[in-house]
Amino acid sequence: MIAQTLLALLILFIPVASYAAYCFAGKSSLIVGGGLNVAVAGLMYFGPDLSGIFYIDFTTWVFVIMVASVHFLSVTYATKYFHGTDLGIRENTFYLLMSLFTTSMFFSLEINNFGLMWVGIEATTISSSLLLIAEKTETSLEATWRYLVLVSAGVTFAFLSIILIFYSLGTLDVSSIISHGPEASPVLALAVTIALMGFGTKVGIFPVHTWLPDAHSESPAPVSAMFSGVLLPTALYVLYRVYEIDPLTPLYLWAGVVSIAAASIFLGYQTRYKRMFAYSTMENMNLALIGFAIGGTAGITGALLLLISHSFAKAGAFYTSGSIFKASGLKKISEIKGLWKSMPASSASLLMSSLAVTGAPPFGTFFGEFLIFYGLLSMHYYFPLAIIAFFLVTAFIAVNHNVSGMLFDGESSYSEPGKVMPFLGILSSAIPVLIGLVFVVVYLETL
Amino acid sequence: MLGETLSQYLFVVFLSPLFTGIFSKFKSRIESKKGPSIFQPYYDIFKLFRKETLIPEGSGILFRYVPYAAFGVYSLISLIVPVLIPVPVFFTASADFLGGAILFSLAAFLKMSAAMNSGSNFSAMGTSRIISFNFLAEGALITVFFGVSLITATNNPYTTHSFLSTNLLQNFSLVHIFSTLAFFMLFLYETGKIPLQSEGLPELGMIDSGLNFEYSGKLLAINRWTSHMKQYLLGSIFLNVFFVPWGLFSTYPLFLLDFPVMFLKWMLLIFIVIVIETTLAKLRLFKVLDYLATAFTFSVLFLIFSEVIV
Amino acid sequence: MNALIEVLIYPISSFILISAFYLQAQEFVRSMVIGQMIQSALLGFLSFVIGFAESDYDFFILGVLIVVLRAFLVTYMLERRVPREKIHLHEKKVDVAFTFLVNLILVVTAVFLIYFLIFRSIHLVPDIGSSTIFIFPLTLFFQGLFLIASRKTTFAQIIGYVEEENALVLFAMFLLPIPLIIEASVFLDVLALVVVSSIVVIEKFAHEKMEDLVG
Numbered sequence: 025m026i027a028q029t030l031l032a033l034l035i036l037f038i039p040v041a042s043y044a045a046y047c048f049a050g051k052s053s054l055i056v057g058g059g060l061n062v063a064v065a066g067l068m069y070f071g072p073d074l075s076g077i078f079y080i081d082f083t084t085w086v087f088v089i090m091v092a093s094v095h096f097l098s099v100t101y102a103t104k105y106f107h108g109t110d111l112g113i114r115e116n117t118f119y120l121l122m123s124l125f126t127t128s129m130f131f132s133l134e135i136n137n138f139g140l141m142w143v144g145i146e147a148t149t150i151s152s153s154l155l156l157i158a159e160k161t162e163t164s165l166e167a168t169w170r171y172l173v174l175v176s177a178g179v180t181f182a183f184l185s186i187i188l189i190f191y192s193l194g195t196l197d198v199s200s201i202i203s204h205g206p207e208a209s210p211v212l213a214l215a216v217t218i219a220l221m222g223f224g225t226k227v228g229i230f231p232v233h234t235w236l237p238d239a240h241s242e243s244p245a246p247v248s249a250m251f252s253g254v255l256l257p258t259a260l261y262v263l264y265r266v267y268e269i270d271p272l273t274p275l276y277l278w279a280g281v282v283s284i285a286a287a288s289i290f291l292g293y294q295t296r297y298k299r300m301f302a303y304s305t306m307e308n309m310n311l312a313l314i315g316f317a318i319g320g321t322a323g324i325t326g327a328l329l330l331l332i333s334h335s336f337a338k339a340g341a342f343y344t345s346g347s348i349f350k351a352s353g354l355k356k357i358s359e360i361k362g363l364w365k366s367m368p369a370s371s372a373s374l375l376m377s378s379l380a381v382t383g384a385p386p387f388g389t390f391f392g393e394f395l396i397f398y399g400l401l402s403m404h405y406y407f408p409l410a411i412i413a414f415f416l417v418t419a420f421i422a423v424n425h426n427v428s429g430m431l432f433d434g435e436s437s438y439s440e441p442g443k444v445m446p447f448l449g450i451l452s453s454a455i456p457v458l459i460g461l462v463f464v465v466v467y468l469e470t471l
Numbered sequence: 472m473l474g475e476t477l478s479q480y481l482f483v484v485f486l487s488p489l490f491t492g493i494f495s496k497f498k499s500r501i502e503s504k505k506g507p508s509i510f511q512p513y514y515d516i517f518k519l520f521r522k523e524t525l526i527p528e529g530s531g532i533l534f535r536y537v538p539y540a541a542f543g544v545y546s547l548i549s550l551i552v553p554v555l556i557p558v559p560v561f562f563t564a565s566a567d568f569l570g571g572a573i574l575f576s577l578a579a580f581l582k583m584s585a586a587m588n589s590g591s592n593f594s595a596m597g598t599s600r601i602i603s604f605n606f607l608a609e610g611a612l613i614t615v616f617f618g619v620s621l622i623t624a625t626n627n628p629y630t631t632h633s634f635l636s637t638n639l640l641q642n643f644s645l646v647h648i649f650s651t652l653a654f655f656m657l658f659l660y661e662t663g664k665i666p667l668q669s670e671g672l673p674e675l676g677m678i679d680s681g682l683n684f685e686y687s688g689k690l691l692a693i694n695r696w697t698s699h700m701k702q703y704l705l706g707s708i709f710l711n712v713f714f715v716p717w718g719l720f721s722t723y724p725l726f727l728l729d730f731p732v733m734f735l736k737w738m739l740l741i742f743i744v745i746v747i748e749t750t751l752a753k754l755r756l757f758k759v760l761d762y763l764a765t766a767f768t769f770s771v772l773f774l775i776f777s778e779v780i781v
Numbered sequence: 782m783n784a785l786i787e788v789l790i791y792p793i794s795s796f797i798l799i800s801a802f803y804l805q806a807q808e809f810v811r812s813m814v815i816g817q818m819i820q821s822a823l824l825g826f827l828s829f830v831i832g833f834a835e836s837d838y839d840f841f842i843l844g845v846l847i848v849v850l851r852a853f854l855v856t857y858m859l860e861r862r863v864p865r866e867k868i869h870l871h872e873k874k875v876d877v878a879f880t881f882l883v884n885l886i887l888v889v890t891a892v893f894l895i896y897f898l899i900f901r902s903i904h905l906v907p908d909i910g911s912s913t914i915f916i917f918p919l920t921l922f923f924q925g926l927f928l929i930a931s932r933k934t935t936f937a938q939i940i941g942y943v944e945e946e947n948a949l950v951l952f953a954m955f956l957l958p959i960p961l962i963i964e965a966s967v968f969l970d971v972l973a974l975v976v977v978s979s980i981v982v983i984e985k986f987a988h989e990k991m992e993d994l995v996g
Contacts, residue, residue, distance in 0.1 A: 177941075180942070
């Protein structure tokens with residue numbers, strides 16, 4: 025118990041400590057710190073569930089390991105990515121904010137208090153917003169501002185639901201509220217509804233998602249990967265914890281369905297590849313939301329599996345996008361041609377990651393989606409299921425059509441930017457395969 | 472009762488130009504000018520009565536007869552609202568407070584129709600300006616009247632008046648302060664005082680004068696007189712229902728004291744308006760809408776607060 | 782007790798609301814910053830009044846926090862960013878009549894929400910009175926959102942955000958105060974956000990639509 029609490033504390037401090045080490049010992053200490061964090065998070069798997077200062081169960085652990093790994097990958101990527109580019113903020117400021125950003129995500133995941141969870145989510149906004157202007161352009165400034173104002177206005181709305189929870193339950197302890205079980209009252213229903221719109225701003229629920237594509241497309245690749253891979257899931261985790269108080273399944277289910285429809289419609293006519301991947305993130309997040317909303321073993325496992333595979337796959341997609349942008353300097357899909365010949369490693373990772381984020385079979389995302397579909401079927405939600413399936417197929421076709429156009433059409437003369445960046449791309453887009461295989465093996469074992 | 476009725480009516484009709492005269496005299500004195508005599512409005516009216524009345528070609532029947540009708544409407548209002556005697560007189564029962572507000576709107580509507588009927592482009596421009604402002608002003612006027620009746624839950628201005636004059640604390644309640652403010656803003660607009668200043672002939676500032684542009688002689692005299700009455704009526708409502716509801720008497724010999732009391736109250740109002748007129752600058756024409764929107768906002772807030780704050 | 786509430790709490794809440802209207806109508810950045818300060822100071826004062834009425838000392842600490850962090854520090858941060866040579870910095874085309882009418886609709890919406898939908902089942906801190914008092918925080922909240930939506934300048938949007946936060950504090954004060962430690966961290970969060978936003982202020986004064994960020 026104490027050991028687990030210590031590990032949870034350690035995980036909060038390692039990012040900051042590794043930044044302190046970076047000031048003296050250079051970039052390698054950041055990478056070491058990131059790796060250490062993954063190791064600590066891995067160790068936490070063997071510890072018991074916590075419910076003291078921290079509230080940690082298996083679900084939390086999945087999110088923690090996700091954040092730790094993507095942070096590790098992103099920091100490693102960033103050390104190479106910013107080599108020789110003009111920065112809007114100083115490089116060490118960037119790493120400081122990155123550490124604080126990661127710490128605040130861990131904080132909102134682990135803390136055993138809804139109010140402080142809210143504080144953590146707000147802190148992620150504050151610490152991450154300046155990361156967006158690392159590549160200093162007019163558009164990135166505008167995107168930063170939209171992110172800052174829209175998300176904080178939305179998350180402020182969510183504070184209303186925290187007040188209402190405290191009002192009707194008299195406590196904000198996650199552990200005691202959740203162990204008490206679901207409770208239905210008009211005030212709690214209101215609180216859960218408000219949380220959907222409030223925290224939903226950060227998750228990317230349909231009418232309040234508008235900051236999402238801007239922020240994802242204008243931020244530098246490692247930051248996009250963090251946003252898409254772990255920041256949105258962190259917000260989703262908090263939303264899920266609020267949802268557990270008074271599960272309004274139809275509301276959350278339909279919000280997810282509508283958002284998926286909207287995301288894949290928007291996705292269809294994007295002309296920039298990072299924007300396209302941003303909408304794909306929105307789609308996956310809402311699918312996971314539906315998984316959490318229907319609950320049950322199938323729903324929850326499906327959502328977790330989807331989220332963890334997606335976080336690696338999407339990180340891979342953004343790392344590859346970063347490499348392509350670094351090599352070509354172009355942001356539009358139509359301007360990129362014939363990568364297959366000139367950048368084979370990046371092409372392979374782009375192909376793999378785009379297949380992974382759209383849920384093609386050998387990847388973990390496929391099994392996640394499959395489980396969520398199974399959950400929907402077993403709860404007789406046929407009509408939502410049909411809509412989701414239709415729009416997932418649309419998105420699959422749109423993304424893969426665009427990507428194959430970038431890969432196989434025409435000729436080009438770019439060259440790979442170094443070795444580490446393509447390698448990280450391939451690594452993170454290959455991990456979902458591993459996750460998928462492990463899941464199948466474990467699943468077959470338990471049958 | 473007859474005595475009260477007659478004295479109230481005659482007071483309104485015959486003394487209303489006097490207050491305009493006093494106002495312009497004082498204002499001139501503050502601006503270090505000699506200023507016209509306080510009886511100048513009367514001289515103007517007499518002079519105009521003696522002049523020839525010209526009816527423009529192409530004008531219609533409304534143009535000719537509306538001045539009389541408007542005069543009649545204001546005469547009726549002067550018997551409905553507590554402008555001198557704080558108890559009901561003859562004809563008071565013909566409309567309630569809201570009815571009074573609607574009668575004000577009716578008079579404004581009649582005057583605008585008459586101006587449109589004159590066939591002059593200039594008058595039409597003035598009318599369209601007034602209409603584009605009045606949609607907020609009328610709304611605010613009705614809301615204020617509506618809201619003030621919520622204080623006593625009746626539509627009777629006399630009940631409201633006696634309630635306010637006997638309950639001192641109610642005069643300092645938030646709702647009452649808001650309504651007073653909103654009504655005062657409307658008073659400034661309706662009587663064309665700075666910061667709105669609708670009188671005068673410069674084209675950009677001309678709002679009210681557009682209505683009288685084609686009138687001459689007797690009809691113009693009546694129109695002028697109507698404006699004096701309107702100013703007196705609105706000002707007295709402001710004084711008796713909103714601002715200083717005290718000091719009026721209703722029984723036989725004592726009600727004669729109401730004349731000097733009203734006179735003193737009007738001196739107070741004139742003083743306040745002069746302070747505002749000499750300290751504020753005139754608003755640009757398209758800012759008038761903002762001004763009226765503020766008044767409207769106050770009136771609606773007042774309406775809501777009077778429900779919320781019990 | 783009730784007299785105190787009648788005499789102080791309602792008027793202060795109303796003045797907070799009126800300050801929101803003032804912010805809506807104001808074009809000049811500097812005046813908006815001052816308006817925000819007055820609003821926060823009123824909020825702090827209200828906290829003291831409620832604390833006195835309830836004899837609950839948490840409210841006093843809350844009041845001090847509001848005054849120091851909101852009324853003083855946030856104002857200081859924003860004030861420092863108003864360029865010295867551009868003291869008359871202002872936003873063009875603020876349509877007062879339009880914003881006021883929209884705001885009135887928001888007020889009416891808040892009343893509707895309170896009367897007909899949800900808040901009838903909520904009971905308040907014992908002494909405050911009827912649940913109609915929620916009209917103040919709800920309207921303020923909507924106005925903050927509308928300020929963000931209707932303005933183009935960075936300053937106005939930050940102030941809109943702070944106004945929204947004020948609304949939540951007001952809401953919590955009337956309903957049931959959140960534990961102080963959380964309230965304090967929320968305040969610090971908002972302060973940090975304002976600091977970060979004020980960095981963006983230097984780079985970008987106003988925000989228009991952009992070709993690259995559509996769709």
